[in-house]
Amino acid sequence: MDSYNDLELQVAVAKVSKYAVSESGDTVETIERPHGGLSLVLVDGQRSGKSAKAISNIVARKAVSLLADGVRDGAAARAAHDYLRTLRSGQVSATLNIVSVDLATRTIVVSRNSHCPVIVVTGPNDSLSLLDEPSEAIGIHARTRPVIAELPITLDTHVIVFTDGLMTAGERHGQPLDLTAFVRDHLQAHEPATSAQTLPIFQAGTLADALLARAVELDQGRPGDDVSVVVLSVVTRPAPGFGDRDLAVRRLTVRFPIPAGVAGAFPAS
């Protein structure tokens, strides 16, 4: 089997809510970009539980619906800010990250309205850098705008985006999580073999799960905050299983536990 240079985009999201709080205040949504590619929106609403969820939900919805209409990422982030600030009179904040794989420009666009950095790993030697320019949450101050970075879509790129629950994991117990060291160690330990015989590895999923598991472990099984991790990886496309390399299968999956509970009052039809 030839080795060839086709790329695969992998996106993995893993999230848990704060311990003993049924609803995460973080919201993640994905949407197709009308000119090709996909955008992912990650919002962390102020505080936790139901009120935070309501905030992160409306912010994510606003951003996603603008992105679906073809609005550019920077404008969508500004609009989401203006919308939240108007709706809640500048009293409620949220962090907002938009990560887009833009097939029209062949770039990954990372928009930050969050104090959390974004980790970027590139190249075969896993060079690691941080997108950590000062950036403010949306909803409070006038004319808030995102800090935007644009990266080329190239092999062996990993972009790791998260809410502050990941950054502060373990701090209560004097065991802070060294995120950059963890990411570097993980990627080096899980280097895919170069042989084409290797089973396709879902690198983004493995890394997202490992980060979340480590955060929960450092919080001794009881996360002190909502934790959401997003990993976006550009990797070698595994050899297609259908005997024809031009057959491009697209896959999307969602898994979540269904809480025990009673029926509510919102009929669906």
Add this chain to the structure above:
Amino acid sequence: MDSYNDLELQVAVAKVSKYAVSESGDTVETIERPHGGLSLVLVDGQRSGKSAKAISNIVARKAVSLLADGVRDGAAARAAHDYLRTLRSGQVSATLNIVSVDLATRTIVVSRNSHCPVIVVTGPNDSLSLLDEPSEAIGIHARTRPVIAELPITLDTHVIVFTDGLMTAGERHGQPLDLTAFVRDHLQAHEPATSAQTLPIFQAGTLADALLARAVELDQGRPGDDVSVVVLSVVTRPAPGFGDRDLAVRRLTVRFPIPAGVAGAFPAS
């Protein structure tokens, strides 16, 4: 380890485009429901390629944005129809399926505007039934409305939704795909063991991939139409890996090949 009755929702989407056509005319989007749960929208635009994609995109976007606002599924389907019919003067059709896991009513709501049936499998003996009441595509006739079925969220439920590329796979070669037989055989062959030691199986993903692979195989590696398969499964929740059964991890993944190509004219920032 105790066995317990917590449930997991699994959603898997797998799609390929018609052979030698770069863009699938089918669009799939998911969105959180504001009162809890998730909705999935599957649209097949008339014909294939770029024009079909443009149609399925705007229909999916309209439906998703209404569902995100809390609009009930039946009203969202009617609105998507009215919107497409107005926009394209009743000249262009699309099939539309909405599948919602509504945690407020604890039901799975299946809305069909498609001639394709939906396969429903329930219970430990894999009882199989079809949702196949006559139903018409959106966009053409006045006052089109969806055919809606509501199923309880119960263990061992599988809902299989697809576009007509799956139904007609292999017909050109005199080898039609017997979908119900295939689904039944697959589920019986992949019954999860009852032991709690078993690794968690991603049943929805396995079934969606198997259906797509079989369709492509019957089309001799060259799908005669866009093929999209959605499987939604309610299964036993695997034992959590973090030593605490109350930690409810939610996961979302996307994987797709990045086509080689040139940069376009739509800057993202």
